[in-house]
Amino acid sequence: METIRPIKTEQDYELALKKLEMIFHAKPNTPEGDLLEVLSLLVHEYEQKHYKIERLSPLEALKYEMEEQGLSQTGLAKRVGMSKSTISEIMNGKKQMSINFMKFLHNELGIPAHILLAY
Incomplete structure (x- = not known):
């Protein structure tokens, strides 16, 4: 089983994106599907902190x-x-x-x- 860690650096973020791309079509309720779900949450949290998109006027x-x-x-x-x-x-x-x-x-x-x- 793969160790999942928080995304703390830009390098961690890039690695997480590559992993997401590799398992993007994983089926739900499988080990890869669970990893996809958890990585997606971690990536989302990192992006909210570091790549926040401002609303348009x-x-x-x-x-x-x-x-x-x-x-x-x-x-x-x-x-x-x-x-x-x-x-x-x-x-x-x-x-x-x-x-x-x-x-x-x-x-x-x-x-x-x-x-x-x-x-």
Whole structure:
């Protein structure tokens, strides 16, 4: 049986990732499946401490989603029924997003509500 230790260094982390890759398709309730589960937890904990991803602001999320969907400011303005100048003001941080606009972003572009309401 393999000895499992906490991940304390970047080298430990890299070794754990390699091991995870080797046993990624292990079946549940087998020794390899148990090792996969435990290593996954250790890797997750290490990543939470050392590679924490900051949440996007509503505006960053909007810009990201527009890029992903190939949507210009003009295209967004047409889809939401707003003027391009209003969209431009929102994109430049000069105007706040309205509740109706945030609902549109959530329902039509798929931006999670908790991100839109975070700030």
